[in-house]
Amino acid sequence: MATSTAVLLDVQSASRSFGGLKALSEVSLHINKGELIGLIGPNGAGKTTLFNLLTGVYPPSTGKIILAGESVGGMKPYKINHKGAARTFQNIRLFTAMTVLDNVKIAFHQHARHSMFTSMLRLPKHFKGEGDITQKALDILKIFNLVDHAYELAGNMSYGNQRRLEIARALAAGPKLLLLDEPAAGMNPNETRDLMNLIAWIRKEFDLTILLIEHDMSLVMGVCDRIYVLDRGMLIADGTPAEIRSNSKVIEAYLGQEA
Numbered sequence: 001m002a003t004s005t006a007v008l009l010d011v012q013s014a015s016r017s018f019g020g021l022k023a024l025s026e027v028s029l030h031i032n033k034g035e036l037i038g039l040i041g042p043n044g045a046g047k048t049t050l051f052n053l054l055t056g057v058y059p060p061s062t063g064k065i066i067l068a069g070e071s072v073g074g075m076k077p078y079k080i081n082h083k084g085a086a087r088t089f090q091n092i093r094l095f096t097a098m099t100v101l102d103n104v105k106i107a108f109h110q111h112a113r114h115s116m117f118t119s120m121l122r123l124p125k126h127f128k129g130e131g132d133i134t135q136k137a138l139d140i141l142k143i144f145n146l147v148d149h150a151y152e153l154a155g156n157m158s159y160g161n162q163r164r165l166e167i168a169r170a171l172a173a174g175p176k177l178l179l180l181d182e183p184a185a186g187m188n189p190n191e192t193r194d195l196m197n198l199i200a201w202i203r204k205e206f207d208l209t210i211l212l213i214e215h216d217m218s219l220v221m222g223v224c225d226r227i228y229v230l231d232r233g234m235l236i237a238d239g240t241p242a243e244i245r246s247n248s249k250v251i252e253a254y255l256g257q258e259a
């Protein structure tokens with residue numbers, strides 16, 4: 001069990017069943033502050049289920065999830081988000097009929113200092129807050145090279161841009177822990193390489209801790225400090241990219257998928 005103060009996320013023997021299916025079985029892992037960690041595994045290994053437990057979509061059937069020293073297993077998603085965990089989804093979930101800028105502003109609003117009360121009464125503080133939020137949202141869009149699309153409908157952007165907008169939105173929530181579920185899914189090799197570089201950069205720039213789900217092993221090898229491998233709900237390996245690359249259980253799990 002991880003006890004160091006540098007640990008941001010500590011998952012202790014977490015399991016999750018759906019009817020008779022054990023989607024996750026006694027998974028324990030930890031992530032230190034500032035780490036960029038990969039979570040890989042073949043189809044149906046339980047990667048998204050783990051994200052769903054970490055973000056409150058489902059409570060764990062058994063086990064504990066400690067975020068920044070606090071037990072968050074079973075908390076509602078919005079509460080865990082406020083505690084500092086933000087995520088993106090495997091299938092893009094944007095407000096496609098809203099502008100790119102508004103998509104990011106909504107995420108800021110959830111964490112803005114001015115209250116619903118000041119907004120409803122349109123007090124001066126509301127307008128100051130609103131201006132600050134617009135500027136902050138534009139700053140984030142700049143980082144993701146999306147500022148030229150700020151007033152475009154999110155749904156009209158290219159797939160690669162929509163994926164980047166999802167990450168920009170998650171970042172706007174000011175997370176301690178950023179959970180990215182296959183952020184490069186559907187991207188071409190150039191877009192994917194750029195995205196991986198961007199992820200490595202925002203981690204440093206925003207002093208973030210990141211857990212990255214990726215289906216393709218080779219993608220995470222270049223950017224992650226350590227990698228956890230799931231197969232059929234169980235953690236079968238963890239280690240540095242070099243250790244994972246040569247781990248026989250991992251090779252077997254991936255070869256099994258191709259067979």
Ligand SMILES: Nc1ncnc2c1ncn2[C@@H]1O[C@H](COP(=O)(O)OP(=O)(O)OP(=O)(O)O)[C@@H](O)[C@H]1O
Pocket residue numbers: 018021022023041042043044045046047048049050090215
């Ligand atoms: N809500 C649910 N109800 C029933 N079964 C579920 C549910 N969510 C996940 N599962 C099952 O749990 C197992 C793990 O699924 P999960 O989506 O976590 O895998 P994954 O590693 O993310 O897979 P992929 O790489 O294909 O996205 C699968 O057998 C899946 O069908």
